[in-house]
Amino acid sequence: MSAILEIDNLHVAIGAANVLRGVSLRVEAGEVRGLVGESGAGKSMVGRTIFGLLPSRAKITAGCVSFEGRDLLALPDRQRRDLLGRRIALIPQDPMTSLNPVRRIGAQMAAVLQLHLKLSKRAALARAAELLTEVAIRDPARVLTLYPHELSGGMRQRVLIATAFACDPSLVIADEPTTALDVTVQRQVLQLVERMRQRHGAAILFVTHDLGVVAKICRSMTVLHAGRVLEDGLTADVLVKPHHAYTRALLAATPRADRPADALKPVPPALIESLWAEAHRLDQLAAARPA
Amino acid sequence: MSEILLRTGRLGFAYPARSRALFGKPEMRDVIKSVDLAVPRGAVLGLVGESGSGKTTLGRLLVRLLEPTAGGIQFDGVEISHLTEEALRPLRARIQMIFQDPQSSLNPRLPLAVTLTRQLEVYGRLNGRRDRRDKAAALLDLVGLPTAFVDRYPHELSGGQRQRAGIARALALQPDFIVADEIVSGLDVSTQAHILMLLKDLRAKLGLTVVFISHDLSVIRVLCDEVAILRGGEVVEHGPVGRIFSHPQHAYTRQLLAAIPLPDVEPGWLDDSPSRQQPQQQGSAA
Numbered sequence: 143m144s145a146i147l148e149i150d151n152l153h154v155a156i157g158a159a160n161v162l163r164g165v166s167l168r169v170e171a172g173e174v175r176g177l178v179g180e181s182g183a184g185k186s187m188v189g190r191t192i193f194g195l196l197p198s199r200a201k202i203t204a205g206c207v208s209f210e211g212r213d214l215l216a217l218p219d220r221q222r223r224d225l226l227g228r229r230i231a232l233i234p235q236d237p238m239t240s241l242n243p244v245r246r247i248g249a250q251m252a253a254v255l256q257l258h259l260k261l262s263k264r265a266a267l268a269r270a271a272e273l274l275t276e277v278a279i280r281d282p283a284r285v286l287t288l289y290p291h292e293l294s295g296g297m298r299q300r301v302l303i304a305t306a307f308a309c310d311p312s313l314v315i316a317d318e319p320t321t322a323l324d325v326t327v328q329r330q331v332l333q334l335v336e337r338m339r340q341r342h343g344a345a346i347l348f349v350t351h352d353l354g355v356v357a358k359i360c361r362s363m364t365v366l367h368a369g370r371v372l373e374d375g376l377t378a379d380v381l382v383k384p385h386h387a388y389t390r391a392l393l394a395a396t397p398r399a400d401r402p403a404d405a406l407k408p409v410p411p412a413l414i415e416s417l418w419a420e421a422h423r424l425d426q427l428a429a430a431r432p433a
Numbered sequence: 434m435s436e437i438l439l440r441t442g443r444l445g446f447a448y449p450a451r452s453r454a455l456f457g458k459p460e461m462r463d464v465i466k467s468v469d470l471a472v473p474r475g476a477v478l479g480l481v482g483e484s485g486s487g488k489t490t491l492g493r494l495l496v497r498l499l500e501p502t503a504g505g506i507q508f509d510g511v512e513i514s515h516l517t518e519e520a521l522r523p524l525r526a527r528i529q530m531i532f533q534d535p536q537s538s539l540n541p542r543l544p545l546a547v548t549l550t551r552q553l554e555v556y557g558r559l560n561g562r563r564d565r566r567d568k569a570a571a572l573l574d575l576v577g578l579p580t581a582f583v584d585r586y587p588h589e590l591s592g593g594q595r596q597r598a599g600i601a602r603a604l605a606l607q608p609d610f611i612v613a614d615e616i617v618s619g620l621d622v623s624t625q626a627h628i629l630m631l632l633k634d635l636r637a638k639l640g641l642t643v644v645f646i647s648h649d650l651s652v653i654r655v656l657c658d659e660v661a662i663l664r665g666g667e668v669v670e671h672g673p674v675g676r677i678f679s680h681p682q683h684a685y686t687r688q689l690l691a692a693i694p695l696p697d698v699e700p701g702w703l704d705d706s707p708s709r710q711q712p713q714q715q716g717s718a719a
Contacts, residue, residue, distance in 0.1 A: 180621035181592075295484075324483035324648060325692040332694075336703045351621065354694030358702045378698045395626040397651035399678060399693050406655050408630055409623035 146171050146313050146345045147192070152205030154187055154369075156197060160425050161187050163369040164205070169313065174339065174346040176360035176377065178353065180392075184369040185349045189315045191215075193226060210312065228258040231306040231344075233335070235318040237298035241290040248286030251305050258309045273304040276341065277334055296327040300334065307338045314339070317349045332359050353396055357381055365389050368421040387413060438474040438509055438610060438642045439495065443467045445503030446487075446494055446666075464490045466666045467504065472659075474609075477636060477643040479653035479674070481689070482663035491663065492612045492646045496530045497521060508610070526556055529608040533615040535599030539587040545569060545598055546583040552605050572601040577631060593624035597631065604635070614646045629655050650693055654678055662686050 147169040154162040161184045169175045179185040190196050192207060192214065207214045209230065214222060234240040242250055251273070252266035261269060267286065274282035277300040290298055299319060306314050316335065320328040336359060339346055348360055356363050356377060363380055365373040365388065373386040384390045394407040445467055449459035464487050472478045482488040493499045495506065497513055505514045508524060516524075532538045540548050546569040553559045553568060570580035576597040587595055596616060603611060613632070617625045633656065636643060647653055653660050654674060661671040662685065670683040681687045694702070 180623060325650075325689060325694075326483065329692040329694070333703050352694065353622075353696040357696045357698050358694045381696055381698060392622055393696060395622050396696055397626070397629070397649070397655045398695055399651040399654050399690060400695060401654070402675075403633075403655045406626055406629065408626035414623065 144171050145169065146210060147347065148206075148208045149188065150206045150208075152188070152191065152207065153203040154184075154191060154196065154200055155203050156200045160421075161200070161369050162191070162205075163421060163424055165366070165369065165371055167364045167371065167374065169345045169347050170362075171312070172339075172343060172345050173362060174336075174348055174360045176356035176363035177347055177349045177366060178351065178356055178363055179366035180351055182368070183366040185351075185366050186317060187369075188366075189232070189317050189347065189349055192230065192315060193232060194222060227254060227311075228309045229311050230313045230315065231309070231311040233299075233302055233306045233314060233316040233319045235321055237295065237302050238290065240302060241298060243290055245289075246286065247288055247290065247293070247301055251286070251301070251308065254305055254308055269308070270304075273308055274301070276307075276338065277301075277304045278330075279304075296323060296331065299323065299331055303331070303334055303338060307342045307344065310342050311344050314344045314346045315349070316346055318351070320355065321350070321352075328355075335359065353381070353393060365392075367417055370421060370424075372417075388417060436474045437471045439470070439472040439644075440507045441468055441470045441495070441504065442507075443469060443504035444491075444494060444501055444506060446490055446499060447502045461502075464666050465494065465501075468666075468668055470661060470668070470671070472610075472642055472644060474642050475636075475640055476659060477645055477657045479657035479660040480644060480646045480663055481648065481650055481653055481660060483648060483689075485665075486663040487666040488646050488648075488663050489614055490666075492530070492614050492644060495644060496528050496612050497524075498530070526552075526606040527608050528610045529603040529606065529612075531599055531603045531611060531613040531616050533618060535595040536587065538599050538602060539595065541587050544584050544586055545573070545601075548587075549573070549598070549602050549605055552602075556606060558606075568605070572605055573598075575604060575635070576601045591624075592620055593627060596620065596624075596628055600628075600631070600635070604639070607639075609640070610642045610644075612644045612646065615648065617652060618647065618649065625652070632656060650678075650689060662689065 145168040149165055149167050152162050152165045153160065165188060177185050177188060191202065202215060248267055248270055251270035252263060255261045255266035255269050256263060270286060271282040274285055279285050279297065279300055293301065320331050323331060332355065350356060360377050362375065363377045364371055365386065367388055373380060373384065373389045380389060384393060391409040391413055395409045397406055444465060445463065446465040447461040447463045450462040468491060480488045480491060490499065494501055501514045505512055508528065513521065513524060546566055549569045549572050550559060550565045559565055566583055569583045573580050573582050578594060578597050590598060617628050620628060629652065635641060645653065645656055657674050659672065660674050660677050661668045662683065664685055670677060670681065670686045677686065681690060
């Protein structure tokens with residue numbers, strides 16, 4: 143299999159603090175890979191590095207991100223911007239902050255299509271309507287004339303999913319796209335993402351903290367903690383036979399609707415402390431080594 | 434444990450919808466419709482629903498932050514639906530609420546010692562500075578925080594620690610009834626499990642009666658004895674947790690259960706076939 147995305151030994155620091163400590167992962171063509179971690183694990187930083195959206199004080203101190211064989215980090219800004227949105231798309235967590243509140247849905251979707259596919263305004267709007275139909279929006283012509291606040295949370299997320307797949311990207315980065323949604327809506331959105339992925343043939347890097355979501359939509363998964371990859375493998379293997387103590391602890395601490403109450407075991411604080419201590423030890427080793 | 438601490442009878446709440454006519458009588462919109470609940474003393478009742486189901490409004494009615502527009506609420510045998518603020522005051526000490534966002538219930542400009550004991554002060558149960566620090570320290574200890582935190586400010590705490598402080602604040606007056614509204618929903622899995630365990634401990638230690646509001650059925654299963662499923666302001670199903678989860682009667686409950694992504698690989702879960710709408714139950718016999 144060929145890798146669409148290959149991240150190798152990525153180190154990112156914000157000021158003096160290391161946030162990614164040598165992350166490596168591969169996303170194969172057409173697969174969905176889950177990137178799992180709790181807050182502070184650095185999972186969003188991986189997506190932000192790919193998109194060049196790291197905070198201004200952040201620095202990539204080592205590593206390489208290659209997309210379809212090209213080194214993204216070495217690419218001139220212009221060429222990189224041309225890839226983003228067209229070949230690499232993003233489904234963000236909060237649809238309200240990523241849609242412009244004062245522009246109609248149609249204008250926002252058309253802008254993407256006009257820019258990347260060089261369509262005329264009329265053709266772009268027609269294509270936007272088709273895309274909305276693909277994400278099961280019933281009255282696309284009307285929705286195109288609405289403003290973001292006139293849509294429900296689930297509808298807004300559908301619009302963003304449609305936009306993400308608009309230019310047939312080969313990689314979509316989904317950053318916790320269902321975190322704020324009700325379970326029944328979450329399920330519909332996950333079904334939709336999967337259907338769009340199959341239709342448009344993209345690979346997805348699915349960033350989430352929810353092992354349940356990973357189990358349902360990801361073929362493979364990477365477990366991140368303190369900016370380090372602790373476990374990596376096929377979802378079916380990792381969830382059944384986790385190798386790392388942290389993955390096991392996370393699974394045991396996840397409440398399950400199908401198990402009685404006493405099955406729940408909180409993550410031992412000593413385990414978290416030892417993982418952080420290990421991460422800091424690595425930082426010191428790296429700092430002591432001459433550059 | 435058959436004594437009922439809190440009971441609602443045909444409880445309703447409506448607020449005026451935006452009316453089109455300037456002088457017309459505003460139309461009322463029902464948010465809570467004829468809810469009958471009975472919470473036995475010492476029990477934990479889960480209230481589950483999706484956004485817009487009215488679960489938060491119902492919680493606010495139970496602690497009388499809102500006044501019902503229909504039906505009644507009896508707390509320990511006293512009808513509290515329309516009591517004045519003054520008549521409510523002695524009961525307020527016994528009824529507390531823990532909020533989803535502890536940031537909003539902890540004053541950012543005051544150290545925990547002051548915030549945690551504020552209510553004791555209001556009720557005249559504080560004897561000077563020394564006593565304030567001692568009582569605050571005891572509360573911190575109760576929720577598993579270091580007593581040295583008395584001098585800390587909310588921003589110096591992690592999310593989980595803040596939620597513990599929020600719980601401590603609610604326990605200051607030694608209430609017997611607590612409404613907890615989505616108090617673990619913003620937390621990481623590892624923190625969430627610790628808070629759930631803390632609530633279980635406190636409930637056993639202090640004999641609390643709790644109404645636990647959540648959108649998350651998995652969390653309800655961990656903590657609650659009984660569960661009421663809310664949709665559109667109505668209770669569609671109500672019963673012991675074990676029975677509701679293993680033998681849901683209402684179609685909506687089944688739909689909710691089926692939509693939970695359990696951390697098991699299950700090919701076909703994403704397919705839209707109607708057979709998938711049935712809940713999958715494994716290992717629920719115990």
